[in-house]
Amino acid sequence: MASPAACRNVSARLLKALVGRQEARLGNALKAMSTTTNVSRFEQVTMAPADPILGVSEAFKRDESEKKLNLGVGAYRTEDLQPMVLEVVKKAERKMLESGENKEYLPIEGLAAFNKATAELLLGADNAAIKENRVATIQGLSGTGSLRLGAAFIQRYFPGTTVYISNPTWGNHMNIFNDAGVPWKHYRYFDPKTVGLDFEGMMADIENAPDGSIMLLHGCAHNPTGVDPTPEQWEKIADLIEKKNHMAFFDVAYQGFASGSLDQDASSVRRFVERGMEVLVAQSYSKNLGLYAERIGAINAVVSSADAAARVRSQLKRIARPMYSNPPCHGARIVANVVGDAKMFDEWRAEMQEMAGRIKTVRQRLFDELSSKDKSGKDWSFVLKQIGMFSFTGLNKAQSDNMTNKWHIYMTKDGRISLAGLNLAKCEYLADAIIDSYYNVQ
């Protein structure tokens, strides 16, 4: 069985296999090269391309124009376009300093208080699966790290099973499953004609996938499109997944951030769990608690028996240990403190509603500007209908490049803009740029 890392560089390894018989000669050549000509053994390593999302911020930093606007990475900005640390987070950190916590290793599965809090936030404190010990929760390194643990678990325990991922999706999903050695395919999702959900296409692709496949679903605020299924559509998706014996793997990176309500944003996951379906869920506190750089999240497996859940937990630990041994304590303690204190929890909810509210406000202003400036009658209402931090503008690569090159607006090449990086003052400028790029660039 090929190791996960080997899967990543298939062509390079094929080449190595082909020259396998010449290994001795290669060894001598290496030796001769390194000692006589001072050539590096890493000479063949090529320059990797910049990350399509994180690379945008790097490019933005280098731009010296006053007009520049960063709508690349999904990190919340205030109306003054400043990064924000939530007040409740500052409070928690001061509290932690005062209580003089130590810095001992967490257990491999992470901080117990955090794991309890995160499962309850996701499923509801009175959830039956939690009460029956059927939820295995491991603290993970934010959404990415939690997805990676889930992916590695799938590679080991569902070998050969394909994971179906929406088209489009967050770019890093593919990298994660590739590096974990898990095969993936796309299911149809976004319809550029309606700038909405291609529900028929999605259902057909779920139906056509072999029984027992794994479906990666965005719990809410789909990234990059902002297009979410309606409750009725979620019901039908759940019906079909159940019928096909697929397993749902939810990516929940925006709970509370999408609508402003933690419970509402978890409704898709809770719907599945209520039906008794087994699911995997990756969570992130990067956006909803603004803990981006602390890397705090969790992987949850909701399982049909407590016994199996305990075993799954033990195997998830076994995956984490050779990756990083145990997770970082700081972010976990912040979450546990905030969620564990009723007053701080309420304050958190208020700040979260404020963030979600500001984004809805800029959506409205952007829509107003686009509608008033664009006399063609094009329907820009998708800006209002899309949910969460991002908007899929429908701009193609060339048009997105125009946004950057002509207007100094930084976004990802798939046409995604982060509304979290927009303020009311810049809506008009952005509207001008979008209209110019949409109509004047092919």
Add this chain to the structure above:
Amino acid sequence: MAGTFMSAQVRRIATLAAHFRVPSVAATGERRLQAFATMANTSVFENVQQAPEDPILGVTVAYNKDPSPSKLNLGVGAYRTEEGKPLVLDVVKRAEQQLVAEKSRNKEYQAITGNQQFNKLSARLILGPDSPAIAKNCVATVQALSGTGALRIGAEFLAAHYAKPQIFLPMPTWGNHNKIFPLGGVSQKPYRYYDPKTRGLDYEGMLEDLKAAPDGAVILLHACAHNPTGVDPTEEQWEGIRKVIRSKNQLPFFDCAYQGFASGSLDKDAYAVRSFVADGGECLISQSFAKNMGLYGERVGALNIVCRSAPVASRVDSQLKLVIRPMYSSPPVHGAAIAAAILEDGNLFKNWTVELKGMADRIISMRHQLYDALQERGTPGDWDHVLKQIGMFTFTGLNKSQVEFMTREYHIYMTSDGRISMAGLSSRTVPHLADAMHAAVVGAKSKV
């Protein structure tokens, strides 16, 4: 509804096929199994077995469960004070207070390779402030999740980019090495290291095995304070090792988890690494600040790849990002910010070296106390190794059944290979440990 009743026969065949790794049959069987599972209301995770506890971290789990008041945790290598308490260094508290109070600080995503200031200072710490490799920009450094994370990234990088991804590990080595490398895509083989007869280094055996290893193989070296044995090569021996490795064009991968903790001196503990880098050759170096800065749970570390040229280092750096991004996107900010603050500020750095020496000295004093206690009891055997071994651990030489005896009768928690963490001892608890070791050794003798 699709799916028919699947016979137990089909299920057995599917399970067997999965064991023999017959993909198509296994996959079909798997799917049918899953269909069957749902019909019978069992879990798709039904085949998942209970994993055993981690042999090292599991010791703490077992210790926590023990109600005995005389229990002693000598398992995981986490420093304890004379009072048996975990320690947060004074400089860490000060740095943390500064950080939390800083108004300009935010929690934005770090770069994929982490805190750049931390990376620079971390490289400088291990390679020395005058390192030509650093001056020539030949070092690619990425912030990592402590030592484990750095090793894992290094392994995945080598699996993807190195012509010969096979690593040689000393026998014995830290247990987690044996999992990190295969999972990262690098196969592993042992080389002789510890000589149980002398309780020292099997220098000849080591050189023989290195010479027999293929040209270009990766060689894992513990930079100082070998874990679990505490046996380090002398400077002359390091020279001999270096010559063989360079003559075979092998690639050293240093695991440096105890810089400053072994001897009390940061520079002295960096000797081996610096001597290798000085000859102009390439190497990988994983660093951990878990022990020397007491930042265990913050997961602070770095991976350095020393390359022959700056352009290579730059390309290597870009490829390391491709390993990190699908693993956790970017590393955690808090611990590295604390470490950077300490490394950067002359005052904090100086105070750190004092606290570090204090920890190293206390461990050395525990070695003396344990040695003396065993002498007092007339415990049979030669116990010089308790004094000679370096760093946090002592490889006692006790066997598995003796260890089990000590846990059962004396509530001493340690790893079954006979390793004890000296950092977990105090003047108060040394007598209890000495009693336990004495009883274990004498008990074994009387059984023979």
